[in-house]
Amino acid sequence: MAEDRIQDIQEYVSERLDALAQTAEHPQKAMLAKLRRGVGRAPGDLPELWGFFLEGQPGEWESRGGPPSREEWAVYLALTLYALHQQGRSTREEDGNMHKKGESLGRAIRKLLDPGEAPEDSSVLRRFNALATANGMPERVHYLRGIVQLLRAKGIPLDYAQLAVDLYLLQSPESAAHVRLHWGENFYFTQPEENAKEPDRNAQEKEN
Numbered sequence: 001m002a003e004d005r006i007q008d009i010q011e012y013v014s015e016r017l018d019a020l021a022q023t024a025e026h027p028q029k030a031m032l033a034k035l036r037r038g039v040g041r042a043p044g045d046l047p048e049l050w051g052f053f054l055e056g057q058p059g060e061w062e063s064r065g066g067p068p069s070r071e072e073w074a075v076y077l078a079l080t081l082y083a084l085h086q087q088g089r090s091t092r093e094e095d096g097n098m099h100k101k102g103e104s105l106g107r108a109i110r111k112l113l114d115p116g117e118a119p120e121d122s123s124v125l126r127r128f129n130a131l132a133t134a135n136g137m138p139e140r141v142h143y144l145r146g147i148v149q150l151l152r153a154k155g156i157p158l159d160y161a162q163l164a165v166d167l168y169l170l171q172s173p174e175s176a177a178h179v180r181l182h183w184g185e186n187f188y189f190t191q192p193e194e195n196a197k198e199p200d201r202n203a204q205e206k207e208n
Contacts, residue, residue: 035049035083038080071168073171079160085148102162104186105166105186119188127150137167
């Protein structure tokens with residue numbers, strides 16, 4: 001079922017990130033450094049990362065000798081981009097973890113705008129539009145990499161379990177349109193921080 005697949009991706013990424021956050025400081029830094037080396041590479045290119053992003057994955061996610069599966073791409077990109085976002089920060093510090101549940105991509109990018117800056121005048125929006133219209137996962141990671149670097153510089157967190165789901169759904173034309181719309185809604189329909197709540201839309205998506 002589509003809903004089960006989406007939930008499995010969210011849970012898998014959340015469990016990986018939780019385990020990493022609870023790892024002792026030295027091995028945690030070493031693992032994050034390895035993951036950062038995987039940014040811009042395809043799943044499976046670096047054997048040193050196989051265990052971290054493949055161990056425990058459901059068998060139906062396997063590529064079975066072909067290109068990386070949709071699930072493998074989504075999980076791999078979420079984990080490696082998180083490592084880039086987390087660079088220079090400790091998960092032991094208050095507000096140090098750059099994975100934050102409910103912080104959608106659209107909302108996070110909106111926070112990159114300067115006070116009083118109109119979205120249409122911002123280079124951030126051009127980057128966001130380029131990401132939304134990118135074709136293929138290598139092109140998407142190119143734009144996401146730049147956006148994550150901007151978020152890191154300002155200490156703005158992101159929900160990486162939700163990003164993994166978005167990246168999974170973007171790989172299907174039927175569900176990609178829903179992801180793009182949701183990103184746009186989250187960017188433009190801003191809410192006061194204390195009242196903001198990420199809507200649960202995942203169960204509405206259909207697997208193809």
